[in-house]
Amino acid sequence: MIPVNTPVFNGNEEKYLVDCIRSGWISSEGSYVTRFEREFASYIGMDHGVAVSNGSAALDIALEAIGLNEGDEVIMPTFTIISPAFSVLRTGAKIVLVDMDNDTWNMALDEVESKITPKTKAIIAVHIYGLTSNLKRLREICDKKGIILIEDAAEAHGQEVFGKKVGSYGDISTFSFYPNKTITTGEGGIVLTRDVKLAEKARELRNLSFKPSKRRFVHYSFGWNYRMTNLQAAIGCAQLENIEEHIRKKKLIGKLYTEQLKGIPGVQLPLEKTNFSVNNYWVFGIVLDDEEKAIYVQEELGKHGIGTRPFFWSMHEQPVFNELGLFLGEHYPIAERLSRCGFYLPSGLGLNETEIQSVCQAFRNLINQ
Structure with a gap:
């Protein structure tokens, strides 16, 4: 696992x-x-x-x-x-x-x-x-x-x-x-x-x-x-x-994932940097172009012993708030896409390069299917 x-x-x-x-x-x-x-x-x-x-x-x-x-x-x-x-x-x-x-x-x-x-x-x-x-x-x-x-x-x-x-x-x-x-x-x-x-x-x-x-x-x-x-x-x-060493390791994990997963059609990877900040890669998130595909890939990765987590579910679609009459009829398309099609791969500090390679190979195989 x-x-x-x-x-x-x-x-x-x-x-x-x-x-x-x-x-x-x-x-x-x-x-x-x-x-x-x-x-x-x-x-x-x-x-x-x-x-x-x-x-x-x-x-x-x-x-x-x-x-x-x-x-x-x-x-x-x-x-x-x-x-x-x-x-x-x-x-x-x-x-x-x-x-x-x-x-x-x-x-x-x-x-x-x-x-x-x-x-x-x-x-x-x-x-x-x-x-x-x-x-x-x-x-x-x-x-x-x-x-x-x-x-x-x-x-x-x-x-x-x-x-x-x-x-x-x-x-x-x-x-x-x-x-x-x-x-x-x-x-x-x-x-x-x-x-x-x-x-x-x-x-x-x-x-x-x-x-x-x-x-x-x-x-x-x-x-x-x-x-x-x-x-x-x-x-x-x-x-x-040891926080600076932890941050260095997180950035290395992000770099390795990016190198192995970039260029795959229908897959959005996290930005490496903006004009005001460099990504610390707390987790390595990805967004696919289809909700059913995202669910399928997460399930199949789990069968291969690879843990994932879905992205957050948006506040305006939370049942607990809708039942209180909050945010009814509100629509935020980017958030909805992220919530439905996004998830993150193993990103913990204990992750090693061999495990990253295994995750990427399994992910590429599933996308190619």
Whole structure:
């Protein structure tokens, strides 16, 4: 079996975990939590980091921290994992969807500008599969209109746009450290910001809204238990020490796939670069020219012991939202094509060149059929 993802632990993960166990600091109170927050925020180029239990928790906290309320509008891409949509709807705010760019598979900025109204409070930029939208332009749009920019950079660890780290463009940014991410803590996430008040609010929200200046167990607002453990953070510190090597390996995987699969009729490969960024190949996605063909190829690859994952299903076609009367009659053709015809091949850091060759040979054979 060649799984769709295999994480790699070849640094100080074991050493730091043993240190946690021997010291007895295994909860969220340990020193690795603050170390990971500080080091990851510094790596991205932000001032404050608030480590949390997962990427979805980070989104919940980010949206609550900025004061999103009922009646506010939030612009976001329709082609994304469902987490940011869930987080927005829990606040009572309204989601305004936009379609995607055909080449980068990220949200189309011309459409973003056309959807801005006086009620637009925030834009969530979800960075997809190794590339992003033009964040410099998006930052300028938000500054001009007085809109809060939230980056969901769960898939974009170490990615750069115009030489600046993704996650540093937003007023507030979130990351995930799920096992398929470029660095992992098993589960885990983080909220990043330059605003000290937003950081303080995020720290309160992740910890049941305890206030350091008030008596313990006396609460004045709602919050969550979204804390990251010292064990998770210890793994994160070790992973972060090797993040540049992980990114180099991801780019090598993308290069090898591209060399072996380019030029196949009816197959769209991910862009290697744009005029503002180079693909980090968090995963190697492909889009076929027919939905039935895409389903068939995924099923047949599975029979050959090769793992795949379908692309995200668009928000405007999610049954859970349609049943609530949301997005009915909305149509986003590029997102619909990506959702139906796209999937990604094994892309984990444990993948080797021989396995890539096997995947490509099986894929070419199926397409030729």
